[in-house]
Amino acid sequence: MRARGIAGWARAAALLAALLPAPAARAADQDADGVDDSVDNCIDLANATQTDTDGDGCGNACDADYDQSGSVGAPDWNEFRFCALTLGTPPCCPWADHEGNGCGGDGGDLGVFRQLLQRRVPGPSAVSNDPVACP
Numbered sequence: 001m002r003a004r005g006i007a008g009w010a011r012a013a014a015l016l017a018a019l020l021p022a023p024a025a026r027a028a029d030q031d032a033d034g035v036d037d038s039v040d041n042c043i044d045l046a047n048a049t050q051t052d053t054d055g056d057g058c059g060n061a062c063d064a065d066y067d068q069s070g071s072v073g074a075p076d077w078n079e080f081r082f083c084a085l086t087l088g089t090p091p092c093c094p095w096a097d098h099e100g101n102g103c104g105g106d107g108g109d110l111g112v113f114r115q116l117l118q119r120r121v122p123g124p125s126a127v128s129n130d131p132v133a134c135p
Helices: 002-019 074-085 107-119
Strands: none
Touching: 074 107
16 A cells, blocks of 8 residues: 555656746856856856957957967067056057956956966857957
């Protein structure tokens, strides 16, 4: 008698599961910026605005490859340094705005640039249209 009771409950649970809608899948958002990873132009660094000044599909937050060579190195550092040294004279360097405050080349951007320089490559991006400049 007990075996039928358990089997009955199992059938009832299976029927209930079949009738109820499946829970909605949560979108992946590795950097917690509110943008789903499948459409995020900078998957592992938060950039809710998705700013991409050079239009290569790689967000400014993770793109310090200013010369579009596919790597972050000395030429990019020279560009950043030039921008930082002329920060007080408008216009700002929008391509170096890694932290998203509207003006590139300040201390916060320097911290992000240093991280990106250690990575040596821009990205990653889910929407890059240039696999060399932004893998």
